[in-house]
Amino acid sequence: MGKQGNYSFTGHIRPRQIRAGALRLRATFCLGGFSFLAFIVLTITGVLLLFYYQPGDRAFASLSEINSVLPYGGFLRSLHFWAGQLMVISVFLHMVRVVWSRAYRPLRELNWITGVVLFGLTVILDYSGYLLRGGQESGAAATVGQALFTSLPGGKALATVFFGQPSPLNGSTLNMFVWHVFILAGAVGFLQMFHFWRIRRGGGVRPL
Amino acid sequence: MDLIESERPQVPVEVEQSGSQEKLPLIELQVREYIGTFLWLGLLFALTAGLKVPLDSSPKAAAISISKAPWVFGAIQWLLQRWPAWLSGWVLPLLSMSVLLTLPWWGRKVGKTWAWIIFLILSLVWVGLTFVYWSESIN
Incomplete structure (x- = not known):
């Protein structure tokens, strides 16, 4: 894919003209756009937190430092937290709107499936972020998750890949950090681009 | 490169007649995007400022x-x-x-x-x- 492919992609994402009907607020309530906006805020605040956060045994101590020592650190952490919660809610409401307006029907079936996968990944991202807080609550949540995995045949190896070796008092591990920051966030970012491209390609240009 | 016409979804007759298929310049979409962005960011900052996120219980505590x-x-x-x-x-x-x-x-x-x-x-x-x-x- 060369220049023409790039032009095609940007042309679909930002077309010169859009349909008037798609601009009505009630067409989308801007929920897909709000979800993407939350993802952008999460990416920016997440990158800033990366400079100070340390996964593993130092997780809780590094978060305490971010919260109390780093200028605006507490604000940054709160922003990351609330953007995450708003993203889960707006993705869910976006799904409700799509089903209500029957926008899952053909030619948009693949986009519906991508959206459901995105919803699942968003929920798992929220969970992995909760574990990275590194306190006793995160340790308890990691223990429940690990127990669920190990109840499956061969699940112990899967649990190790996903959770690493968390303690019941601290759910933050390097494995969980890699999943949260790189794999899950990367997959969500890529799928969102694909999702938008499919919407535009189907002719359904929506506001925000 | 635009879509081949046959690949485009069928537009219901009532939508065609309502004029919602009329084409508008991209700026119309962008203005709505900016307004939505400011409103959403306002809500996010209000939540962040109003509801502090507490730390968990320390793993070193009892x-x-x-x-x-x-x-x-x-x-x-x-x-x-x-x-x-x-x-x-x-x-x-x-x-x-x-x-x-x-x-x-x-x-x-x-x-x-x-x-x-x-x-x-x-x-x-x-x-x-x-x-x-x-x-x-x-x-």
Whole structure:
């Protein structure tokens, strides 16, 4: 894919003209756009937190430092937290709107499936972020998750890949950090681009 | 490169007649995007400023008995406290996701109204259980 492919992609994402009907607020309530906006805020605040956060045994101590020592650190952490919660809610409401307006029907079936996968990944991202807080609550949540995995045949190896070796008092591990920051966030970012491209390609240009 | 005309979705007659197929310049969309962005960011900053996110209990403090889940997994946690792990942690969530993924197929098979009802029941059950778990955990 060369220049023409790039032009095609940007042309679909930002077309010169859009349909008037798609601009009505009630067409989308801007929920897909709000979800993407939350993802952008999460990416920016997440990158800033990366400079100070340390996964593993130092997780809780590094978060305490971010919260109390780093200028605006507490604000940054709160922003990351609330953007995450708003993203889960707006993705869910976006799904409700799509089903209500029957926008899952053909030619948009693949986009519906991508959206459901995105919803699942968003929920798992929220969970992995909760574990990275590194306190006793995160340790308890990691223990429940690990127990669920190990109840499956061969699940112990899967649990190790996903959770690493968390303690019941601290759910933050390097494995969980890699999943949260790189794999899950990367997959969500890529799928969102694909999702938008499919919407535009189907002719359904929506506001925000 | 634009779409081949035959690949475009069929536009309902009423939409064509309502004039909603009229084309407008991109700036019309951008203005709405900017307004929406400012409103959403306002809500986010208000939440951030108004509701401080506390730290968890320190892992170095005396261990306290906690059975807690983030609110997004509250429904599963509530089920786990009552039913076997294989059912509450795997079968029910995966079954719900499978129904969601195949909703376009259900729409064709049982009709759009039933597809909506199926989705509504699923959503109400999971959201309802999340609220039940949340209200029990704060009491």
